[in-house]
Amino acid sequence: MAPLKSLEKEYPLIDSNFQSFCSSHGIFSVEDFLLHDLDALIAFADNHPTSQTLKQGIDQLLSTIDALQPPLLNGLQLLEDAQRNKHVLLTGCERIDALLGGGLREGQLTELVGPSSSGKTQACLLSASTVAKHNSSVIYLDTGNSFSPQRIASFVGQSSGHVFDNQVDHILKKVLDRIICYSVFDVYQMFDVLHQLKSNLRSEIVKSNQHVRLLIVDSISSLITPILGGSGPQGHALMISAGFLLKKLAHENNIAVLVTNHVVGGEDGISKPALGESWKSVPHVRLLFSRDFGSNVCHISVLKHPSMASARAASSTLYL
């Protein structure tokens, strides 16, 4: 948010007189203005000789902030938006779709938690290939060089079934074209990519087959764990603001966000998801992956889901 000086060009009412009045009350930027007691400020403005212009300046400032204001919706409008815009994306695996109540929902952040090599990246690749096959773009943020085009090719080949070879090649080329992969190795790079994506989506007029519908961050815990710890709150603040940025992207652009997380040891030796207590309030849906040593069988259970009353009842095993 800007210092008041920078608004002077666009809004002539916020002139130097107004700025000096504000500085006398400790208001140097728009943020300070929001934190200040507005009624007291207006009362002071009343006593000032140039009260009319000051009050107009205050109104002007309020209306510029209003433009960034989230609207007040009612339940019917919300439901209509959810039904019309927030579709369900199939992940390509029926068991996972059943656990998720249909599939990955646009506007929601889904988290896959599990120890290493429990099938999380496989599930991400499978979802990416399925969504790309259905004429949508996928953005894949890869933090550990785990993105594998060969695996995507094998998924496409498996699901194409009885189709001729050159047609499969054609489909595969299209699918791979629609998956945009970024390698990010620290959290600031991820923020860069996400902010870039946000401004692209806001300004661009996209063709229907290039709509981004899925955003995958594999794995977000490897980006955030290095900055957590230490005595300051900056690490946690970055984690929470990353969560809000992802949720904002998801809600405003109708994208489903899929992130993966690893596990750490907890009390009594039971493993628990990494990233701590504060992260628990970020994702909408949490799935726990586990795999028995040396077997192909992957066990998935639901830790949290907004539409499900209980987590315990839902679990599934599958081969990935």
Place this chain on the structure above:
Amino acid sequence: MSERKRLKFESRRKARREMEKREREEIEGWIGGEESAGEMLSRVSSVRPFLFPPPLHRVPLRVGNVLELVGPSPSAKTHILIHAAITALLPKHYGGLDHFVLFLDLDCRFDIARFSQLLLHRITEDGTRHCDQTLYDLCMARFLYARCYDTFQFLHTLRTLHCRLEKEKQVHGVGVHLLLIDSIGAFHWMDRASMFLSQRENNKKKLFLQTVSEAVVQNIRKLLQVHPMLVIATKSVIFGNKYSTSSNELKGNMEERCSRNVTRNHQTFQYREYMPSVWQSFVTHRILVRSSDDHPVATNYQNSSFYLLEWLLPRLNFADKIVVKDAGVFLDS
């Protein structure tokens, strides 16, 4: 000369005596009171009673109260909020309170589909009653929702709420009497880190977190003055939870695990309070919700979770067991 002085003196004395008499009457009238305690109770309880169905039924709540639901994630906090909202939305002959509800979603995780499902369950009472479409539409239209992605949006929303609520009241004739905030600690980490980025050079040297909380409380208070409402806010525990370790050490680990049902119920749940004191003193009631450790061996309910709900303020020394099913939140007897 002396005659005039005497007259002046007399008049002044008379004026003083009259003033004293008026003051005395005023004071006596004030002591005497306008109504008795019994009359006041009957007046207040007929004006705005808030009778929530379980699980919020233990303590009567009215406008101006601020109730805080604390609990680790996941617990049934948002479900309890939705439960209270549906009770408030329904008209009186359905057992509701017949007014608007405002939901400020700071966690940005609200699922309208689940809300709609729970509302339908309540209207049809699990299929025993016919679903009235106009009633459903009316209730959904009475549910007002706003979401905020950071503190400044939250502050600005609170500030502009007054005009928007005024408009709604004029259009529909029914006011907002319930404000739900989910969850009040959502921006806590971001606000704490902000103090290092702040460029303010004022002498007060107040923490940014403190300033923000004061602004939030002040704005809510101003809003409550114009639109009296009951405020229910959820707050998640963000510092990890520690069960009290004394009982663990006494009994030893193996015995602890064997005698789960006996010991776990009496453990006190400790959590660290992280909201600034200005918010803590604003809160008038507090409830702790946490997941229950005893799972019934023979589960009659397929899709349900059990939680313990305990009133911390005012302190009631027992915990209610609540169950969250597909149809909503119920008291588990």
